[in-house]
Amino acid sequence: MKTIQLLPLGEVSSALLAAVKEGLGRELRVHCEILPPAPEPSYAFNPGRQQYCSTEILAALDARPLPPATKLLGITSHDLFIPILTFVFGEAQISGPCAVVSTFRLRQEFYGLPSDLELLHGRTIKESVHELGHTLGIAHCEDYNCVMAPSHAVEWIDLKQPGLCEFCRSAVAAH
Ligand SMILES: [Zn+2]
Ligand SMILES: [Zn+2]
Numbered sequence: 313m314k315t316i317q318l319l320p321l322g323e324v325s326s327a328l329l330a331a332v333k334e335g336l337g338r339e340l341r342v343h344c345e346i347l348p349p350a351p352e353p354s355y356a357f358n359p360g361r362q363q364y365c366s367t368e369i370l371a372a373l374d375a376r377p378l379p380p381a382t383k384l385l386g387i388t389s390h391d392l393f394i395p396i397l398t399f400v401f402g403e404a405q406i407s408g409p410c411a412v413v414s415t416f417r418l419r420q421e422f423y424g425l426p427s428d429l430e431l432l433h434g435r436t437i438k439e440s441v442h443e444l445g446h447t448l449g450i451a452h453c454e455d456y457n458c459v460m461a462p463s464h465a466v467e468w469i470d471l472k473q474p475g476l477c478e479f480c481r482s483a484v485a486a487h
Pocket of ligand 1: 442446
């Protein structure tokens, strides 16, 4: 992997994009660029669930032309789901080029708490590193401090470090 392209899917704050760009560069030591925003992913909206299907978003991302050795990370402020789960923070193509993350449930406001942008940015960086790790073929990690540990609630994200453990780091280096 040489480059990560960050693609805002509709309205995403520029401060958040800048924080994710900086965080990915730091944690994955890779060049990261922010693309002009794509339209809102209305094609993936499910009226019954009032959520957006992450798998459909991945298919749309995958249809975009991508330079070699590049990963594409979509960022949305909408709530994501896959059919078997209530929600997902993100989804990735395992060993594929594309991933998507949502900030919807990473905001303190979602839990009835006052806004905390620093926390939001930190959580989004962790989820972004996590999903991009999957695109590099890395599976979930048993070390709860490692960014590749699975997270089914925001408290679990807060337990994790933004970086990869030594084991996962060596797996990334192999790519
Ligand atoms: Zn995962
Ligand atoms: Zn790990």
